[in-house]
Amino acid sequence: MKTRVFITLKPGVLDPQGKAIHHALEGLGFAGVNDVRAGKLIELDLADGTEDAAIEDMCRKLLANTVIENFRIEKLEDA
Protein backbone atom coordinates (compact mmCIF):
# COMPACT_ATOMS: atom_id res chain seq x y z
CA MET A 1 0.00 0.00 0.00
CA LYS A 2 1.63 3.19 -1.19
CA THR A 3 1.17 6.03 1.23
CA ARG A 4 2.45 9.56 1.09
CA VAL A 5 3.15 11.75 4.06
CA PHE A 6 3.33 15.48 3.43
CA ILE A 7 5.20 17.43 6.06
CA THR A 8 4.79 21.20 6.18
CA LEU A 9 5.89 23.90 8.57
CA LYS A 10 3.14 25.14 10.83
CA PRO A 11 1.69 28.50 9.87
CA GLY A 12 3.67 31.29 11.49
CA VAL A 13 6.89 29.28 11.70
CA LEU A 14 9.60 31.16 9.85
CA ASP A 15 10.71 29.29 6.72
CA PRO A 16 14.14 30.56 5.61
CA GLN A 17 14.30 28.03 2.76
CA GLY A 18 10.91 29.08 1.43
CA LYS A 19 12.06 32.69 1.59
CA ALA A 20 15.24 31.91 -0.35
CA ILE A 21 13.26 30.04 -3.02
CA HIS A 22 10.88 32.99 -3.23
CA HIS A 23 13.78 35.41 -3.79
CA ALA A 24 15.30 33.11 -6.40
CA LEU A 25 12.02 32.91 -8.31
CA GLU A 26 11.78 36.68 -8.30
CA GLY A 27 15.40 36.84 -9.45
CA LEU A 28 14.46 34.68 -12.43
CA GLY A 29 11.80 37.21 -13.33
CA PHE A 30 8.71 35.28 -12.24
CA ALA A 31 6.20 37.86 -11.11
CA GLY A 32 3.16 37.26 -8.92
CA VAL A 33 4.67 34.81 -6.44
CA ASN A 34 3.12 35.90 -3.17
CA ASP A 35 4.77 33.44 -0.82
CA VAL A 36 6.71 30.15 -0.81
CA ARG A 37 6.73 27.50 1.91
CA ALA A 38 8.99 24.45 1.56
CA GLY A 39 8.11 21.05 3.01
CA LYS A 40 8.88 17.36 2.63
CA LEU A 41 7.24 14.43 0.94
CA ILE A 42 7.88 10.96 2.33
CA GLU A 43 6.66 7.92 0.39
CA LEU A 44 5.96 4.78 2.35
CA ASP A 45 5.30 1.32 0.99
CA LEU A 46 3.26 -0.31 3.74
CA ALA A 47 1.90 -3.79 4.27
CA ASP A 48 -1.76 -4.03 3.30
CA GLY A 49 -3.98 -3.51 6.29
CA THR A 50 -1.62 -1.16 8.11
CA GLU A 51 -3.92 0.79 10.35
CA ASP A 52 -4.34 4.53 10.08
CA ALA A 53 -3.49 4.88 13.74
CA ALA A 54 -0.14 3.21 13.12
CA ILE A 55 0.68 5.61 10.30
CA GLU A 56 -0.22 8.57 12.47
CA ASP A 57 1.99 7.16 15.17
CA MET A 58 4.89 6.99 12.70
CA CYS A 59 4.34 10.65 11.89
CA ARG A 60 4.19 11.75 15.50
CA LYS A 61 7.10 9.65 16.70
CA LEU A 62 9.55 10.26 13.89
CA LEU A 63 8.50 11.63 10.50
CA ALA A 64 7.31 15.03 11.71
CA ASN A 65 8.46 17.23 14.56
CA THR A 66 5.07 18.37 15.77
CA VAL A 67 6.63 21.30 17.61
CA ILE A 68 7.11 23.03 14.27
CA GLU A 69 5.55 20.79 11.62
CA ASN A 70 2.14 19.54 10.51
CA PHE A 71 1.64 16.33 8.58
CA ARG A 72 -0.97 15.04 6.17
CA ILE A 73 -1.36 11.41 5.17
CA GLU A 74 -2.49 10.47 1.69
CA LYS A 75 -3.14 6.87 0.71
CA LEU A 76 -2.73 6.10 -2.96
CA GLU A 77 -5.03 3.69 -4.76
CA ASP A 78 -3.14 0.57 -5.83
CA ALA A 79 -1.62 1.23 -9.21
Add this chain to the structure above:
Amino acid sequence: MNSAVIVFPGSNCDRDIATALEEVTGRKPAMVWHRDSELPDGTDFIALPGGFSYGDYLRSGAMAARSPIMRAVKDAAGRGVPVIGICNGFQVLTETGLLPGALMRNAGLSFVCRPVRLKVENSQSLFTAAYDAGEEVVFPVAHHDGNYQADEDTLDRLESEGRVAFRYQEAVNGSARNIAGILNDAGNVLGLMPHPERVVEPAHGGLDGRRLFEGLLETVA
Protein backbone atom coordinates in the same frame (compact mmCIF):
# COMPACT_ATOMS: atom_id res chain seq x y z
CA MET B 1 33.11 12.82 38.09
CA ASN B 2 32.37 9.80 35.89
CA SER B 3 31.46 11.23 32.51
CA ALA B 4 29.99 9.47 29.52
CA VAL B 5 30.19 10.88 26.00
CA ILE B 6 27.57 9.47 23.63
CA VAL B 7 28.94 8.78 20.15
CA PHE B 8 26.58 8.70 17.17
CA PRO B 9 27.56 7.93 13.60
CA GLY B 10 28.45 11.38 12.33
CA SER B 11 29.41 12.90 15.69
CA ASN B 12 32.57 14.93 15.19
CA CYS B 13 33.07 16.81 18.46
CA ASP B 14 33.07 13.69 20.65
CA ARG B 15 36.84 13.74 21.04
CA ASP B 16 36.87 17.50 21.68
CA ILE B 17 34.45 17.16 24.58
CA ALA B 18 36.26 14.04 25.85
CA THR B 19 39.59 15.92 25.85
CA ALA B 20 38.03 18.90 27.63
CA LEU B 21 36.44 16.66 30.27
CA GLU B 22 39.65 14.74 30.87
CA GLU B 23 41.61 17.99 31.11
CA VAL B 24 39.24 19.46 33.69
CA THR B 25 38.15 16.40 35.68
CA GLY B 26 41.35 14.36 35.44
CA ARG B 27 39.35 11.32 34.33
CA LYS B 28 38.84 9.90 30.88
CA PRO B 29 35.13 9.79 30.03
CA ALA B 30 33.52 6.58 28.84
CA MET B 31 32.79 6.74 25.12
CA VAL B 32 29.35 5.15 24.70
CA TRP B 33 28.16 3.99 21.28
CA HIS B 34 24.64 4.91 20.18
CA ARG B 35 23.68 1.22 19.79
CA ASP B 36 24.45 0.48 23.44
CA SER B 37 21.43 0.38 25.64
CA GLU B 38 23.05 1.09 29.00
CA LEU B 39 25.36 3.70 30.46
CA PRO B 40 28.34 2.57 32.54
CA ASP B 41 27.53 2.10 36.25
CA GLY B 42 28.13 5.23 38.25
CA THR B 43 27.81 7.64 35.33
CA ASP B 44 27.19 11.03 36.90
CA PHE B 45 27.52 13.27 33.85
CA ILE B 46 26.45 12.74 30.24
CA ALA B 47 27.54 14.74 27.20
CA LEU B 48 25.89 14.67 23.78
CA PRO B 49 28.52 16.02 21.40
CA GLY B 50 28.37 18.19 18.33
CA GLY B 51 28.51 16.90 14.80
CA PHE B 52 26.14 15.74 12.11
CA SER B 53 24.63 12.54 13.47
CA TYR B 54 23.13 10.41 10.70
CA GLY B 55 24.07 13.12 8.22
CA ASP B 56 21.27 15.32 9.60
CA TYR B 57 18.83 13.06 7.72
CA LEU B 58 15.14 13.93 8.15
CA ARG B 59 15.91 16.71 10.68
CA SER B 60 19.07 17.50 12.62
CA GLY B 61 19.17 15.17 15.60
CA ALA B 62 16.00 13.31 14.64
CA MET B 63 17.51 9.89 14.03
CA ALA B 64 19.96 10.10 16.95
CA ALA B 65 17.11 10.95 19.29
CA ARG B 66 15.53 7.55 18.51
CA SER B 67 18.69 5.48 19.00
CA PRO B 68 18.79 2.83 21.75
CA ILE B 69 21.15 4.69 24.12
CA MET B 70 18.80 7.68 24.29
CA ARG B 71 16.33 5.68 26.38
CA ALA B 72 19.06 5.27 28.99
CA VAL B 73 19.97 8.97 28.70
CA LYS B 74 16.31 9.94 29.24
CA ASP B 75 16.08 7.69 32.30
CA ALA B 76 19.28 9.15 33.73
CA ALA B 77 18.09 12.71 33.08
CA GLY B 78 14.85 11.83 34.88
CA ARG B 79 16.89 10.71 37.89
CA GLY B 80 18.65 14.08 37.94
CA VAL B 81 21.95 13.14 36.26
CA PRO B 82 23.31 16.28 34.56
CA VAL B 83 23.18 16.11 30.77
CA ILE B 84 24.74 18.62 28.38
CA GLY B 85 23.98 18.72 24.67
CA ILE B 86 26.24 20.89 22.57
CA CYS B 87 25.32 21.89 19.01
CA ASN B 88 24.05 18.63 17.45
CA GLY B 89 23.64 17.43 21.04
CA PHE B 90 21.21 20.32 21.65
CA GLN B 91 19.29 19.31 18.52
CA VAL B 92 19.12 15.73 19.84
CA LEU B 93 17.80 16.96 23.21
CA THR B 94 14.97 18.93 21.59
CA GLU B 95 14.14 15.98 19.32
CA THR B 96 13.89 13.63 22.33
CA GLY B 97 11.66 16.10 24.12
CA LEU B 98 14.10 16.57 27.01
CA LEU B 99 14.16 20.26 26.07
CA PRO B 100 11.30 22.28 24.53
CA GLY B 101 11.31 23.95 21.12
CA ALA B 102 13.19 23.12 17.93
CA LEU B 103 16.35 24.15 16.09
CA MET B 104 15.68 25.21 12.54
CA ARG B 105 17.80 26.27 9.59
CA ASN B 106 19.74 29.50 10.30
CA ALA B 107 17.73 32.52 9.25
CA GLY B 108 20.47 33.63 6.84
CA LEU B 109 20.66 30.08 5.41
CA SER B 110 24.44 30.11 5.79
CA PHE B 111 26.56 27.85 7.93
CA VAL B 112 27.84 30.12 10.72
CA CYS B 113 31.34 29.38 12.00
CA ARG B 114 32.95 32.02 14.25
CA PRO B 115 33.43 33.09 17.87
CA VAL B 116 30.34 34.81 19.25
CA ARG B 117 29.65 36.89 22.35
CA LEU B 118 27.20 35.39 24.83
CA LYS B 119 25.66 36.65 28.01
CA VAL B 120 25.38 34.26 30.95
CA GLU B 121 21.74 34.83 31.86
CA ASN B 122 21.53 32.30 34.69
CA SER B 123 24.60 31.78 36.86
CA GLN B 124 22.80 29.59 39.40
CA SER B 125 22.56 26.40 37.37
CA LEU B 126 24.70 23.27 37.74
CA PHE B 127 26.46 24.26 34.54
CA THR B 128 26.95 27.98 35.04
CA ALA B 129 27.79 28.23 38.75
CA ALA B 130 31.35 29.35 37.99
CA TYR B 131 30.18 32.37 35.99
CA ASP B 132 28.88 35.72 37.19
CA ALA B 133 25.30 36.64 36.32
CA GLY B 134 25.25 38.85 33.26
CA GLU B 135 28.87 38.07 32.45
CA GLU B 136 29.85 38.15 28.78
CA VAL B 137 31.81 35.17 27.42
CA VAL B 138 33.01 34.18 23.97
CA PHE B 139 32.38 30.66 22.64
CA PRO B 140 32.73 29.55 19.02
CA VAL B 141 29.68 28.46 17.04
CA ALA B 142 29.71 26.15 14.01
CA HIS B 143 26.26 25.21 12.81
CA HIS B 144 23.70 25.36 10.04
CA ASP B 145 20.61 24.58 12.12
CA GLY B 146 20.88 26.72 15.23
CA ASN B 147 17.83 28.90 14.85
CA TYR B 148 15.99 28.23 18.13
CA GLN B 149 12.20 28.47 17.87
CA ALA B 150 9.36 27.76 20.26
CA ASP B 151 5.87 29.14 20.72
CA GLU B 152 5.48 32.40 22.63
CA ASP B 153 4.13 30.71 25.77
CA THR B 154 7.13 28.41 25.93
CA LEU B 155 9.52 31.31 25.39
CA ASP B 156 7.82 33.34 28.13
CA ARG B 157 8.02 30.39 30.49
CA LEU B 158 11.73 29.84 29.74
CA GLU B 159 12.42 33.50 30.46
CA SER B 160 10.35 33.75 33.64
CA GLU B 161 11.75 30.51 35.09
CA GLY B 162 15.35 31.55 34.47
CA ARG B 163 15.84 28.74 32.00
CA VAL B 164 17.58 30.81 29.34
CA ALA B 165 21.17 29.99 30.31
CA PHE B 166 23.00 31.78 27.49
CA ARG B 167 21.89 34.52 25.13
CA TYR B 168 23.64 35.75 21.98
CA GLN B 169 24.85 39.34 22.18
CA GLU B 170 24.90 39.68 18.40
CA ALA B 171 22.83 38.43 15.47
CA VAL B 172 23.89 34.84 14.78
CA ASN B 173 21.16 32.61 13.40
CA GLY B 174 17.74 34.17 13.89
CA SER B 175 16.99 32.42 17.19
CA ALA B 176 13.89 33.60 19.00
CA ARG B 177 14.91 36.18 21.61
CA ASN B 178 18.56 35.47 20.74
CA ILE B 179 18.45 32.30 22.81
CA ALA B 180 21.72 30.34 22.63
CA GLY B 181 21.19 27.80 25.41
CA ILE B 182 18.35 26.60 27.65
CA LEU B 183 17.78 24.45 30.72
CA ASN B 184 15.04 21.91 31.40
CA ASP B 185 12.61 22.62 34.21
CA ALA B 186 14.60 20.57 36.72
CA GLY B 187 17.78 22.42 35.76
CA ASN B 188 19.87 19.29 35.12
CA VAL B 189 19.72 19.31 31.31
CA LEU B 190 21.44 22.06 29.31
CA GLY B 191 21.38 22.42 25.55
CA LEU B 192 23.38 25.08 23.75
CA MET B 193 24.55 25.71 20.20
CA PRO B 194 27.94 27.34 21.00
CA HIS B 195 30.92 25.12 21.86
CA PRO B 196 32.34 25.61 25.38
CA GLU B 197 34.62 22.58 24.86
CA ARG B 198 36.51 24.54 22.19
CA VAL B 199 37.69 27.22 24.64
CA VAL B 200 39.30 25.29 27.50
CA GLU B 201 43.06 25.55 26.81
CA PRO B 202 45.22 28.63 26.14
CA ALA B 203 46.05 27.30 22.68
CA HIS B 204 42.33 27.51 21.82
CA GLY B 205 42.57 31.28 22.01
CA GLY B 206 40.25 31.53 25.00
CA LEU B 207 39.36 29.86 28.29
CA ASP B 208 35.75 30.97 28.70
CA GLY B 209 34.36 27.44 28.28
CA ARG B 210 36.63 25.89 30.86
CA ARG B 211 34.66 27.27 33.79
CA LEU B 212 31.51 25.50 32.62
CA PHE B 213 33.22 22.17 33.21
CA GLU B 214 35.03 23.36 36.36
CA GLY B 215 31.75 24.57 37.85
CA LEU B 216 30.07 21.30 36.97
CA LEU B 217 32.89 19.31 38.55
CA GLU B 218 32.43 21.25 41.75
CA THR B 219 28.67 20.74 41.89
CA VAL B 220 28.68 17.08 40.78
CA ALA B 221 31.74 15.69 42.53
